[in-house]
Amino acid sequence: MATLGSAPTSVDASLPTAIPVASVTSAPRHALLVRVTHWIFTLSFFALLATGTEILISHPRFYWGETGNVLTRALFQIPIPSSRTLVQTGYGYVLPDQNGWSRALHFQAGWVAVLTGLLYALYGLFAGHFRKHLLPTKADVSWRSLSSAIASHLRFARPTAAEAHSYNVLQRLAYLFVIFVLVPLVIWTGLAMSLAFASAFPWSVALLGGHQSARTLHFFASIALVLFLLVHLVMIFLAGFRNRTRTMITGSVSRTKELP
């Protein structure tokens, strides 16, 4: 049972280069709870992305403020065909309407993502995961270390062996931004579109600038999450797709060389 919820406690994250490799192999690189929630969240994210895109197709126009419809000026329109006849898209055909099941799956996957995320957040707070593995270390918080991290990323340098056992500063900042800014924002903007939710929490819509602003921000927050996912995948490929993916499944770092 040593694997359940145990982070690599022997690793001092502030000294990533000084890790004796032998000590790391005894504790998992990623705690069981982190791995399980990561993959459940991944699945629900893909469901949300696919169904969200489908819902968007029924009205590929975006607005700012409280209201917006085919008779008002759009902030922008995505140049794709629509699944409804109401929107003039310039295409000579209308796609089949899939909104019914798309909405149902969107909200169901949303529930799974939110509940999984809450479990992860509680674990992150109380088991020290955020503090130990995601909060930048004292050594990280300097212009010199930040600029050297950015420079090595810009050179697409292969990660050092130590980086298989600990996150670098840019990784930490990106994960913190996703966990504490983008995901809460996408949940908030999604809920703000609900008429019933807005009746109980009217400030949640007012703060965003209105119902249609919430919808537009929901779209941009989703785009930002997709961009994060793309960068995340590119980084995993650069670091060694098989090794990194295996580590996120089994928890253990492969002893083979950290190159693809």
Place this chain on the structure above:
Amino acid sequence: MTQLSRRKLIVTGLAATAGITGLGVAAHLADQYGLIPPDHGGLYGPGESLTYATQRLLTRHSLAREFSRSQMSKPLPNEMPPLSDEFKRFAAAGFTDWRLSVEGLVDRPASFSVAQIKSYPSRTHITEIACEEGWSYIAEWIGTPLSHVLNLAGVRPHARYVVYYSIDPEWWESMDMADALHPQTLLAYGMNGEELPVGFGGPLRMRLPRQLGYKNVKFINRLVITDNLKRFGKGLGSAAPEAGYAWYAGI
């Protein structure tokens, strides 16, 4: 096992226990207070049930956001083309013989003319109507609170839902008593200071500002009060779930 990992084990165990207990308590509450929607079966039933139960607990008495006159939309989209010949005959007669019947679990089944409904106390609200597609508009709605008409008919205490029908046979919906007795739920006959145009649901439209457009059925002529939605249509609560859409449209 080190002390630290034991603490983590306890934390994880407590979190899992709290989660499972929370679900258990939620299921029990849902059972007791009727928080399970009629379309709770099937693949997406868990999500629908969680959404409905949560929103019912949070929004039973909350009021839909109301807006100022300056925020009203102009022009208004989604006007509906005229309906069947039967409807056109009603329209040609100025809807003088249009009736709204109230049946089911009531002490005094009744049928109301539009003029009668207009003679009852009215309520006006400037609220947003939003479509499940994503667009929305704000208009002023004038009508009689549904609760007033339900009180006239004498709804029995064990009633749980109001089923409402359009003259369009394809379009019928239902709502729970929380929405039926909600002060903003109107039998709307006016819009933006005028008669409710036929294109927007005149002579009578069900207006629930806390649910999406498709629950706001146009041209209504019949209400049935019931304690069980199984007997209506395919038993999923309304026409929307039969077409793949959620019965509860608060989100």
